[in-house]
Amino acid sequence: MRAWPDLYIPQLHSRFQVPELALFNTAAQKVETLPKKSHYRMYVCGITPYDATHLGHAATYLTFDLINRFLRATGARVDFVQNITDIDDPLLERAHRDGVDWKDLAQSQVDLFMGDMTDLHIIPPKDYIGVVEAMPLVVDAVQKLRDAGTTYEVGSDIYYRVHSDSEFGERSHYSQEKMLEIFAERGGDPKKPGKEDPLDALVWLSQRGGEPGWPSPFGAGRPGWHIECCAIALHYLSPDANDEYAIDIQGGGSDLVFPHHEMSAAQSRSINSQKFARSYVHAGMIGLDGEKMSKSLGNLVFVSKLISSGVNPAAIRWALMGHPYAADLMWTGSLLAQASVDIDRLQLNLARMEVAPTDDVITEVIAALSQNLDTPRALAAIKRWMESTESGATGGVAGELSRALDTLLGIAL
Structure with missing residues (x-):
């Protein structure tokens, strides 16, 4: 399937050094630095x-x-x-x-x-x-x-023995x-009769009447x-x-x-x-409103509806980046309202003829992102730059900061 259209991503100036990226690895239960690679x-x-x-x-x-x-x-x-x-x-x-x-x-x-x-x-x-x-x-x-030899059949369905993996x-x-x-809550069938282990996972469901199926050497069906x-x-x-x-x-x-x-x-x-x-x-x-946003609860906030109501998509990005990515977030209308104010303010500051020095804020954004995508720290640095610009500081290059925010944060203004 063809994806959505590709984007033009500006390149950072070579004087900005981009370090290795550290991310929280769930398997290791700690922040680890990805090895430097070309691919x-x-x-x-x-x-x-x-x-x-x-x-x-x-x-x-x-x-x-x-x-x-x-x-x-x-x-x-x-x-x-x-x-x-x-x-x-x-x-x-x-x-x-x-x-x-x-x-x-x-x-x-x-x-x-x-x-x-x-x-x-x-x-x-x-x-x-x-x-x-x-x-x-x-x-x-x-x-x-x-x-x-890692599977077995329960009736005409095929299951994977999870402990085949040490x-x-x-x-x-x-x-x-x-x-x-959790397995029972998220699509598993731990109580199905005939399974060798309650956690064994379905890999092929034989075709049921009225449901779609695809041919295979082990019978028509669809995958787990x-x-x-x-x-x-x-x-x-x-x-x-x-x-x-x-x-x-x-x-x-x-x-x-x-x-x-x-x-x-x-x-x-x-x-x-x-x-x-x-x-x-x-x-x-x-x-x-105090509950996980989910399809089953019917309390979803849709991106398309926000945008059709006039919300700047950059404000949605900004609102989400104001919170650590790995932590749960309770969404409120006030978060989006403040993000919209911040984006409008940023756009006005980037349009000024004279702006505060920009090298330091770009360097700070890079450093923040390198440490487990610390987007709240990155946004705080941008807000300090806006305050300096509004106070009359000069010496920066607005276009270079604008390009860097697009490159690193996807904020294209």
């Missing part, structure tokens, strides 16, 4: 297209856009791949509820999502891959798991009890959630066989730590023996 591979889990794009999506994809921008600013090549879960139970259920074809629902939501990503100034992935179009890859991945559990660090609880991302990432990111890790960064929201990222990593190791990701990076959840 990074990043996989970010995409949407299930039936309610797009809400602020939870925006916060997640903004986080990995900032990582992408920073790594590019070091001069590195970043191969960024993202999937679309365009066949899944929630999608089929929504289509049935609304009386529409599931394929039409998925396409309409993908189109809306891509428009929102364009408006939010998110760099598109190198490959934007729907599960349906990748079905031959997924079938092949399931077959490799079968050939490796490191199972080491990315999430959850107890068995917590794993079972985790093997989809595993297959797409391993194919489109072309891991270096000499590296200990297949990819550098596995990303998504914190609700994907378990079971999704744990299971995907385990299945990947069973296919190609490499550890899946060097770093597991997760964005916090967005809440509204």
